[in-house]
Amino acid sequence: MTSAPPASPPTARTARPAILVVGLLALFAAGVASVAVGARAVPLGELWGALADFDPLNGDHLVVRDIRLPRTLLGIAVGAALAVGGALIQTLSRNPLAEPGILGVTHGAGFALTVGAALGLAGSAVSQLGLGVAGSVLATALVYAVGRHSTLRLLLAGVAFSAVLMGVSLGIRLTSPDTLDKYRFWAVGSLAGREQTDLTVPLVAIGAALVGALVIARSLNAIALGETVAHTLGANVARVRTATLVLITVLAGAATAVAGPILFVGLIVPHLLRRLTSGSVPWLVGLSAVVGPILMLVADTIARVLLHTGEVPVAIVTAFLGGPVLIWVVRRYGAGSL
Amino acid sequence: MTTRLSAQDVTLGYGDRVVSTRLSLDVPDGAFTAVVGPNGCGKSTLLRALVRLLKPAEGAITLDSRSVSDLPAKGLARELAFLPQDPLAPEGITVHQLVSRGRYPHQSLLALWTPEDERAVAEAMVTAEVEDLADRPVAELSGGQRQRVWVAMVLAQDTPYLLLDEPTSFLDITHQYRLLALLSRLRDEGRTVIAVLHDINQACRFADHLVAMKDGRVAAEGAAADVVDAALIKDVFDLPSVIVADPVSGTPMVVPE
Known part of the structure; x- marks a missing residue:
């Protein structure tokens, strides 16, 4: 028996720390690429100059400082939020198909945006952000009020409530072409242009929720064994469940509000990591926070260069990348790995 | 016989459905207690109440004369360990x-x-x-x-206590005996073992203390040799039988007629 990171039982036999290091290196590389690549390619030397020795008259420096860097940071935050949110909801529900939006977050935000647009309130990026957050929080609060007594009831309430919200929003959009137009741009899910808004609040919220997720991960280790065993291990199941739901709502809500629905990241990343983490929730959460941003940044970079005519929304690229990967995982390890 | 863990006049049930009324049981310390009885007699319900998964409608489960519902969750989890029937x-x-x-x-x-x-x-x-x-x-x-x-x-x-709900179900006969031998060994090392068992003959062979339940009440309890006879088996399981001595352990063995 050897000593290892104190956050989880030592398993010198598995390669989790090595995976973390490789992941961090890959994240760094993806970050550099996402700052350098785009409609205007920035040489690596200029990239360094923009950070170390900023020249406001240098076009490359301006691109890096004002557009690329904020967008990269946004991509990291959104990727981490979605992947960690997915890890939390899949662990809590013991359901491999759960994604962070399942509790009503996505359709709540979509509904609020639709109603907002119909009432002429969704003009600016800031008001869109506000509407998204309000919709997510209200929808999750309602779902929680109905289903808080058991996780299964929560999921059912989330799915049912999402369906209702989706139906009503669809009705509004079909009768109002103007609303449909506004909604369309949000609904594809993209980082483009979103970096120009003041993102301090959502980014701080995501950062705080990520820390909270790491703290609660150890209690989720117990919850993952089922509620009966968790109770007899001395875990406060109701409290952990509530705290986890709040974290999922903040993570998915903030990410959806700033970038639209890109929830596929939350479905696929925890899957890719589940085998590698040999069932440890703290490691699953930690590695999700690294791999989620990698997927997000790679997808966003590809989104910028895929078409000459303009950008492909990143949500489309994540689905294109993630779908085949998911199929590969199932074929390689069998459906049991889900 | 000393006892730290007891059920005192507990009424147990789920919602309106009452399973046990005013049931009392003292779990002997350091012994292997087996709870037996027909399906639906309240064995598992009793076990769940002992580990605080189910709150008694009346009465109390006590550990060292304190109600378990007053103990902190992790504190109780350092005293009582529970293995449910089909953990996932x-x-x-x-x-x-x-x-x-x-x-x-x-x-x-x-x-x-x-x-x-x-x-x-x-x-x-x-x-x-x-x-x-x-x-x-x-x-x-x-x-x-x-x-x-x-x-x-x-x-x-x-933990000093180990509670298991039908730990031998779904196991083949070799693994059943291997597991029961393991539980006896744990008892020898000083732990108190309480298991719901399906097989009355295994319960007689391995348990120091047998608790036979029927319709939510304790029909008989004590050493198997003292309590198991044809009348009890007829009463509890509604099964006519002959009781012989187990050729290996000498404990009572129920042979249905």
């Missing part, structure tokens, strides 16, 4: 990881994984004979191996 392992988990979860009640935000935890996990895996499986995914194990892994998990909890 999360996807991808390895044996070592699963056994490690048993240390949860010994950890806090400040005291994370300690050498003491590692020692308890290693010891539990050796006792339950699963140390060779440490790195294997639980999903790939046979039913008998898996059950021993779960036993190792509750052993790692390092």
